[in-house]
Amino acid sequence: MGSVVSLFSAQKETITAVDHVNFDIGQGELVGYLGPNGAGKSTTIKMLTGILVPTSGRVLVDGIDPEKDRRAVARKIGVVFGQKTQLWWDLPVEESFDLLRAVYRIPGAEYKKRLNFFIELLDMKDFLSQQARKLSLGQRMRADLAASLLHRPPILFLDEPTIGLDILTRDIVRKFIKEINEQEKVTILLTTHDIQDIEYLARRLILLDRGRVHYDGGIDDFIQRYAAEKVLSLQVDPPLQSSFFTQRGFEVLSESSDRNFEIRLGADETPAALIEALSASKIRIDEINMRKRDLGDTLKLMYTNQRNVEL
Ligand SMILES: Nc1ncnc2c1ncn2[C@@H]1O[C@H](COP(=O)(O)OP(=O)(O)OP(=O)(O)O)[C@@H](O)[C@H]1O
Numbered sequence: 001m002g003s004v005v006s007l008f009s010a011q012k013e014t015i016t017a018v019d020h021v022n023f024d025i026g027q028g029e030l031v032g033y034l035g036p037n038g039a040g041k042s043t044t045i046k047m048l049t050g051i052l053v054p055t056s057g058r059v060l061v062d063g064i065d066p067e068k069d070r071r072a073v074a075r076k077i078g079v080v081f082g083q084k085t086q087l088w089w090d091l092p093v094e095e096s097f098d099l100l101r102a103v104y105r106i107p108g109a110e111y112k113k114r115l116n117f118f119i120e121l122l123d124m125k126d127f128l129s130q131q132a133r134k135l136s137l138g139q140r141m142r143a144d145l146a147a148s149l150l151h152r153p154p155i156l157f158l159d160e161p162t163i164g165l166d167i168l169t170r171d172i173v174r175k176f177i178k179e180i181n182e183q184e185k186v187t188i189l190l191t192t193h194d195i196q197d198i199e200y201l202a203r204r205l206i207l208l209d210r211g212r213v214h215y216d217g218g219i220d221d222f223i224q225r226y227a228a229e230k231v232l233s234l235q236v237d238p239p240l241q242s243s244f245f246t247q248r249g250f251e252v253l254s255e256s257s258d259r260n261f262e263i264r265l266g267a268d269e270t271p272a273a274l275i276e277a278l279s280a281s282k283i284r285i286d287e288i289n290m291r292k293r294d295l296g297d298t299l300k301l302m303y304t305n306q307r308n309v310e311l
């Protein structure tokens, strides 16, 4: 019944997907654009590419307003949406490329050189004659990356380009992104949920949460700020509820099973109090390991505790 009703009554609800988001990206930068699901990352990229138009505020891509001159912007940018291909679904990959050559009027010799470069770098020769819809996810992503860059745009927007890729393909894609940024000085805005992508690629982070920017700055500064904090990994016996720790004032960062926990330790805390609490309850520690708090931990804290982590 609910679905029938929704067919007939279009109820309108306004969601503020991005709110006072403000940033500038310099030429040649590679910026990680991060935030939890629904934060507004894809919405931002859609506004930058002219797919969506902001209700207020201004977007400029290399000085051009994508709403006013989508064509001019299209020449300046490449886009990859990891969740959705931009290739022609029924065409063999090489024919999609050839269509793009025509659309962007890329000279023949230049096109050939560029394509060969991508085939080599992205290891694409095995599936060039395959229809896009028959490609595996990893093949499709590589083809999409090549397609986005054939016309040598100075700017590239990547929305989750490593989603669902196996370890080896992810490496190929990461190296490719790095190479394009470093060798060709392509300016890149990269959205990903993969911490390693960020650590390997980005020098600057913009963190978005519920439509607002919570941090914009160097990745090294970001990590440095929290490096004094520690993360304690424990394996205990018998199994425990995470409330065992929280009731005693410890913050649980993760719980991979009822015996494996990661606990956050402040800059001047030692594990002594925790070990005492466990031994007082006759709980054995099978494994214990301490490490510095890293980018992944910090993001996790930000996403779960929501907003009481100071950034
Ligand atoms: N076409 C749409 N119609 C209505 N609401 C939308 C639409 N697209 C996005 N939203 C909403 O806008 C908010 C931001 O979505 P967006 O896709 O930008 O998030 P995201 O940061 O890319 O998240 P994810 O990490 O899950 O991809 C969400 O609340 C989402 O539900």
Ligand SMILES: [Mg+2]
Pocket (backbone or CB within 6 Å): 041, 042, 043, 159
């Ligand atoms: Mg998204």
